[in-house]
Amino acid sequence: MSTTHTRLRHGIDLVYVPKFADLLARQPELTARLFTDAERAYCDRLPNPVPHYAARFAAKEAALKALGLGISPTGVDPKLKDIEVVRRGTAPHLTLHGKPAEHAQRLGVADSTVSLTHDGDHALASVIMVTKEAS
Amino acid sequence: MANSLVTRERIDQEVRAALATTLRIDANGIGMEQSIINDLGATSIDFLDINFRLEQVFGIRLASQLLLDHVEEELGEGTAIDRDNKITAGAAALLREQFPEAESIKAGIYADEVPAVVTPGSIATAVEKIIAHLPDACPACSAASWKSDDSTKVACGGCGKDAEYPDGDELTKRWIHDMQREKQLFANA
Numbered sequence A: 001m002s003t004t005h006t007r008l009r010h011g012i013d014l015v016y017v018p019k020f021a022d023l024l025a026r027q028p029e030l031t032a033r034l035f036t037d038a039e040r041a042y043c044d045r046l047p048n049p050v051p052h053y054a055a056r057f058a059a060k061e062a063a064l065k066a067l068g069l070g071i072s073p074t075g076v077d078p079k080l081k082d083i084e085v086v087r088r089g090t091a092p093h094l095t096l097h098g099k100p101a102e103h104a105q106r107l108g109v110a111d112s113t114v115s116l117t118h119d120g121d122h123a124l125a126s127v128i129m130v131t132k133e134a135s
Numbered sequence B: 001m002a003n004s005l006v007t008r009e010r011i012d013q014e015v016r017a018a019l020a021t022t023l024r025i026d027a028n029g030i031g032m033e034q035s036i037i038n039d040l041g042a043t044s045i046d047f048l049d050i051n052f053r054l055e056q057v058f059g060i061r062l063a064s065q066l067l068l069d070h071v072e073e074e075l076g077e078g079t080a081i082d083r084d085n086k087i088t089a090g091a092a093a094l095l096r097e098q099f100p101e102a103e104s105i106k107a108g109i110y111a112d113e114v115p116a117v118v119t120p121g122s123i124a125t126a127v128e129k130i131i132a133h134l135p136d137a138c139p140a141c142s143a144a145s146w147k148s149d150d151s152t153k154v155a156c157g158g159c160g161k162d163a164e165y166p167d168g169d170e171l172t173k174r175w176i177h178d179m180q181r182e183k184q185l186f187a188n189a
């Protein structure tokens, strides 16, 4: 007989929007290196895309924290683009590709949820993952 | 060939300058052995900025992937980080080669503790390792003389074209395989 243990993993990240805006302005190629086509299509349709990009960047960092991988000290870590925020109706969802997906599988992540918010100069994301392991 | 046109002192100076600009702190107050995350308070956005500034200054491309990710890509999934998010003995040994000062690195520490070992000194070493790969002769015109007006960017003394270096990710991959051949840090890889 086996039981299943459920654990929660949580990560949050806060981004100062003017700093992020400055970075995108000085490194125009950064948007394509950090964000998927779908993320860019979504943000670029909005009248003021930058806070939405900032919130998505926060979500990527929050997901790395939830996965126990911490922040990226390497510049444009390709793992960031492999963590994607997709919209389903009005709610954002997290889709993992590549290494983050492999890593989530290794940890037994069964489900995840992401929440985004921004107000004025700050964008914030919170990511919760549920792991299930048989024991 | 070693790159004698760009000194370590100059690299240290540029790393300090990049950190000071990005983090809005005094360059003279930055110690080369301080943790950029724990002591200087950098976030991942700051690293996007710092690395970009250094890449512009020296005409290089720093590694964009973490050493742990490179190890897993080159030697197999699970070779660097285990199911509990702890680093393996092989990964710890390799990290100690890359960050000799980082005494906190041991097998069994959590993977998210590793980024804190990055210091101004370790970034300067990463820059130094890349520019040490200046080719003997210019690939464009075969001239074997290099010059630098500002002691950061190097150009060909013949045709004036900027020197091109292998990027940091490529060098890291080569280094992992060299270390594995030499020291067999990863038993089952």
Ligand SMILES: [Zn+2]
Pocket: B138, B139, B140, B141, B142, B143, B156, B157, B158, B159, B160, B161
């Ligand atoms: Zn030349």
